[in-house]
Amino acid sequence: MRTRRTIAVALAVIALTATAACGKEGSPNAEGGDSAAKLPTYAVKSDVKIASKALEDAKKNGKLIIGAKSDQPFLGFEDTSTGTRTGFDIEIAKMVAADLGFSPEQIDFKTINSANRETALKDGQIHLYVGTYTINDERKKSVGFAGPYYVAGQDLLVQKTNSDITGKDSVKGKNICSATGSTSVKRIKDLGGTTTEYDAYSLCVDKLLTGEVDGVTTDDAILKGFAAKNPNKLKVVGQPFSKEPYGVGMSKDDKALRDAVNDALKAHEDNGDWKKAYDATLGLSGAAAPEVPQLERY
Ligand code: GLU
Secondary structure, eight states, rough: OOHHHHHHHHHHHHHHHHHHHHHHHHHOOHHHHHHHGGOOOOOOOOOOOOOHHHHHHHHTTTOOOEEEEEEEEEEEEEEEETTTEHHHHHHHHHHHHHHTTTTTGGEEEOOOOGHHHHHHHHHSSOOOSSOBBBOOHHHHEEEEEEEEEEEEEEEEEETTTTOOOGGGGOOOOOEEEEEEHHHHHHHHTTTEEEEEEEHHHHHHHHHHHHHHSSEEEEEEEHHHHHHHHHHEEEOOOOOOOOOOOEEEEETTTEEEEHHHHHHHHHHHHTTTTHOOOOOOOOGSSSSSOOOOOOOOOO
């Protein structure tokens, strides 16, 4: 009896240890907040024929080069110790790549910040860009967009103790930090906020934590990730004041590629991958999956 119980206890310990080891891989990690265990995998299509110069170039080199963010938890985040990228944008990139015939191993992710996206696409440094990239008419003059695959809204991130920044009407005269080249920095200037600009939002968050700026502004989806990583110190105001439809950026006149990426988005939205990917990434920062936005094909 005692032996049997000892064996049972020993087995339970082994099971617990194994679960803990798995949990390390699959549970939200400290930085990127991704849940690898629940992430879908995407079947890679073969024999894809699309009349796109960018794709032909990618095929020839066996690498699809995708620009992304690397400091945005739950969206586009790179664990620099392992080089692993996680987040909703990264999943969107992987599902699109799979339908274009590229496995995750054949994606060459390049970190490109907000200010450098159009140049990177125009110069052909990257084939696609997936990184909280708002589709708008100004940008459409120089790049092409598939999507939207998500719609965010500009909001404000402040210290938890802050009570005087309550929304867009209270930013006048306040020192608000944002990223150069973003729609966020432009809008906050229009609203009369004094801006401090950096290349990336994580640098703004550092300055907010030390009290050197009064707030950080950008899309709520981005800010929620930072707040979730600093729950005792930071909060999102929660009064969004714009619509930021996220698109996959590419060369301006590559209609064949634009159509193919829209088809890929549609297929993965319809088969449930989009929702699964959302729940395992951006959903971890607290908001339930919204309705999938209507694609704006052009
Ligand atoms: N979505 C906004 C933009 O595309 C802000 C986020 C970002 O800078 O990526 O400008």
